[in-house]
Amino acid sequence: MGYSKEIYRLAQQELDRRRNTARDTAEKHQAEIYSAIPRIREIQKELADSGLRAVQAAIYGGPNSPQALSSLRIKNQALQMERVKLLESARLPADFLEVHYTCPKCQDTGYIINRRCECLEKLLRRFAYRQVSESGGLGECRFENFLLSYYPDIPNQDGKIPRKIMAGILNSCQEYARNFLPNGESLLFRGHTGLGKTHLSLAIAYEAIEKGYGVYYASSQRLLDKLQAKQFQRQAKEDTDYQEMAENCDLLILDDLGAEYSTNFTVAALQNLINVRLTESRPTIVSTNLNTSMLTERYGERSVSRLLCSYRAFTFCGDDIRMIKRMEH
Ligand SMILES: [Zn+2]
Numbered sequence: 209m210g211y212s213k214e215i216y217r218l219a220q221q222e223l224d225r226r227r228n229t230a231r232d233t234a235e236k237h238q239a240e241i242y243s244a245i246p247r248i249r250e251i252q253k254e255l256a257d258s259g260l261r262a263v264q265a266a267i268y269g270g271p272n273s274p275q276a277l278s279s280l281r282i283k284n285q286a287l288q289m290e291r292v293k294l295l296e297s298a299r300l301p302a303d304f305l306e307v308h309y310t311c312p313k314c315q316d317t318g319y320i321i322n323r324r325c326e327c328l329e330k331l332l333r334r335f336a337y338r339q340v341s342e343s344g345g346l347g348e349c350r351f352e353n354f355l356l357s358y359y360p361d362i363p364n365q366d367g368k369i370p371r372k373i374m375a376g377i378l379n380s381c382q383e384y385a386r387n388f389l390p391n392g393e394s395l396l397f398r399g400h401t402g403l404g405k406t407h408l409s410l411a412i413a414y415e416a417i418e419k420g421y422g423v424y425y426a427s428s429q430r431l432l433d434k435l436q437a438k439q440f441q442r443q444a445k446e447d448t449d450y451q452e453m454a455e456n457c458d459l460l461i462l463d464d465l466g467a468e469y470s471t472n473f474t475v476a477a478l479q480n481l482i483n484v485r486l487t488e489s490r491p492t493i494v495s496t497n498l499n500t501s502m503l504t505e506r507y508g509e510r511s512v513s514r515l516l517c518s519y520r521a522f523t524f525c526g527d528d529i530r531m532i533k534r535m536e537h
């Protein structure tokens with residue numbers, strides 16, 4: 209699966225907007241020039257008529273059709289020259305009356321025959337990342353702006369140096385993103401709030417999206433709200449199927465597992481989601497503030513041991529960066 213329906217809708221909307229703007233501008237130019245230089249309207253009409261006659265000559269053929277076509281061509285060239293001169297005299301470019309598309313290759317339709325145009329690919333990536341980072345609520349999170357200097361370089365009470373540990377985690381995440389595959393490993397980010405778990409998840413998301421993979425990011429609370437709404441059909445006309453998207457996207461990022469309001473439904477839905485993705489070998493990045501015993505208490509031993517055995521786990525350490533940043537301001 210690539211992008212969600214919503215992302216396609218946004219990209220299509222942008223293409224429609226570009227196309228309409230290009231056509232409206234051309235129409236406006238036409239109206240302006242017709243009132244300023246009426247001869248141009250006549251030229252346009254003659255060109256359209258001779259175009260039609262050329263098509264007829266080409267289709268119906270006949271003994272005189274080669275001569276007819278060549279005289280039409282000569283007449284067309286003369287008309288076009290006249291139009292250029294008239295535009296020049298009004299200090300306007302020769303292509304003033306043409307439609308200027310943002311992407312001339314696909315004329316802002318997004319497709320070249322049946323293939324997606326580069327401009328559409330670019331739009332899809334842009335909207336996908338915007339959606340992901342907006343739901344992350346952290347703005348632009350990249351590897352480049354993940355600052356190791358926020359992590360202490362003196363040993364903590366466990367004798368570990370946070371900066372060194374985090375440098376290793378950063379490195380592994382960069383490598384993971386660089387080699388990302390939609391049947392690759394799943395990751396588990398553990399540690400207290402404000403240690404950069406969401407930041408690194410979003411940095412991986414950015415790179416996967418850049419490679420054209422479909423990424424769905426949600427906090428566990430938000431995703432469960434969506435799934436629950438669907439369950440009780442409160443959103444019958446919802447155009448995005450969140451369950452389908454969460455199960456089938458190339459990379460699912462489930463942020464803040466354990467912070468959701470817990471019910472039998474939420475526990476079962478999360479167990480199901482994690483199982484489906486493991487069975488189908490689709491990668492998931494789960495981040496959580498909870499330790500193993502708290503996770504077990506919530507989701508049961510079987511699910512938690514599955515999570516711990518099948519996911520590659522990283523334990524983040526250091527001091528709460530959000531607090532440090534707040535104190536700096
Ligand atoms: Zn294009």
